[in-house]
Amino acid sequence: MNNILDFETVELDSKSNELVIIDQTLLPGRIEILRLSEAKDIWDAIHELKVRGAPAIGVAAAMGLYILSCQIEASTFEEFYTEFVKARDYLDSSRPTAVNLHWALMRMDSVVKANMAKLPSEIIAALRKEALAIKEEDIAVCRAIGENGLTLIKDGYGILTHCNAGQLATCKYGTATAPIYLAHEKGLNIKVYADETRPLLQGARLTAFELSSAGIDVTLLCDNMSGSLMREGKVHAIFVGCDRVAANGDVANKIGTSMVATLARRYNIPFYVCAPTSTIDLNTPTGADIVIEQRSPDEVTTMWYRERMAPEGIGVYNPAFDVTDNDLITAIITEHGIARAPYSDSLKKCANKKPGQ
Numbered sequence: 001m002n003n004i005l006d007f008e009t010v011e012l013d014s015k016s017n018e019l020v021i022i023d024q025t026l027l028p029g030r031i032e033i034l035r036l037s038e039a040k041d042i043w044d045a046i047h048e049l050k051v052r053g054a055p056a057i058g059v060a061a062a063m064g065l066y067i068l069s070c071q072i073e074a075s076t077f078e079e080f081y082t083e084f085v086k087a088r089d090y091l092d093s094s095r096p097t098a099v100n101l102h103w104a105l106m107r108m109d110s111v112v113k114a115n116m117a118k119l120p121s122e123i124i125a126a127l128r129k130e131a132l133a134i135k136e137e138d139i140a141v142c143r144a145i146g147e148n149g150l151t152l153i154k155d156g157y158g159i160l161t162h163c164n165a166g167q168l169a170t171c172k173y174g175t176a177t178a179p180i181y182l183a184h185e186k187g188l189n190i191k192v193y194a195d196e197t198r199p200l201l202q203g204a205r206l207t208a209f210e211l212s213s214a215g216i217d218v219t220l221l222c223d224n225m226s227g228s229l230m231r232e233g234k235v236h237a238i239f240v241g242c243d244r245v246a247a248n249g250d251v252a253n254k255i256g257t258s259m260v261a262t263l264a265r266r267y268n269i270p271f272y273v274c275a276p277t278s279t280i281d282l283n284t285p286t287g288a289d290i291v292i293e294q295r296s297p298d299e300v301t302t303m304w305y306r307e308r309m310a311p312e313g314i315g316v317y318n319p320a321f322d323v324t325d326n327d328l329i330t331a332i333i334t335e336h337g338i339a340r341a342p343y344s345d346s347l348k349k350c351a352n353k354k355p356g357q
């Protein structure tokens, strides 16, 4: 195997009880597979972005929690649950912004509570089933987002995307890239532009890598070039992923997204956010209530450079995400349909829909 798309982003080896991931910090130069079973290693893998992207960290955390549950030694349910909650909360502390992490861990928690009268071995079996179901659902959800998003793409479109909301951020298809993969599959002539996405370069290292591996026409640009690209009329639609959608439709996504959305408004370009309903957080009223992860200054001053590129001791502003105000968003594409303003109504409808409705 040497095509990145042939690898699973996140996998559970049920024989050895290990979490199997691609180390995304090494891409595109090296494809290295990590096998993890210790709490600290799983926490680090999420925190250090070895596995990243909102849906993928949800799946990894669910599988990780299953693996850690297998290691619990307890003689009563209460003892088991105390240890389970410790492991759950520890993994939940690895990254704050993407709600899928918390969502997946709480799904695992509900399974334990629903099975509290059962034998420990039965609880463990139910946890394994749930973790695998979360992964399978993610694939189906991304495919459905792709089908809904495809209705917004026309032959000849130039499409801009930011960060990586691709297969590497999910279990297949991606969210923002799902309509792109389906458009390509259908033979539409599209041209994708990938923002490099400073400071961790997910656009350059991951999006450009996976889309070109799929044979899609993709062009890389620095983040400060998208305004000029839009002004030249090369962008007909923008598709991005997201990490948390507040109840009013404000969206947290990779830093730089709100700048792209603001430019899109200036140049009258539709700005679409692709969101599995697991990313919609109706308990968070607005974007102002979303916790934004702050990361190390080194990511800006030294990482990727042969030598330090900023004065020693300089203050650095390095939030990992920003909030795009809902009025800049043309539509939010979910697996249950396309939500439009007013989002406080339309998101509730999408989030509360059951599969097949």
Ligand code: MRU
Binding pocket: 049, 052, 053, 054, 055, 098, 162, 163, 164, 165, 166, 169, 170, 174, 175, 176, 202, 240, 241, 242, 243, 253, 254, 255, 320
């Ligand atoms: O910090 P990262 O790489 O986890 O950030 C990822 C993003 O912001 C993605 O756009 C988002 O998670 C959408 S995933 C389909």
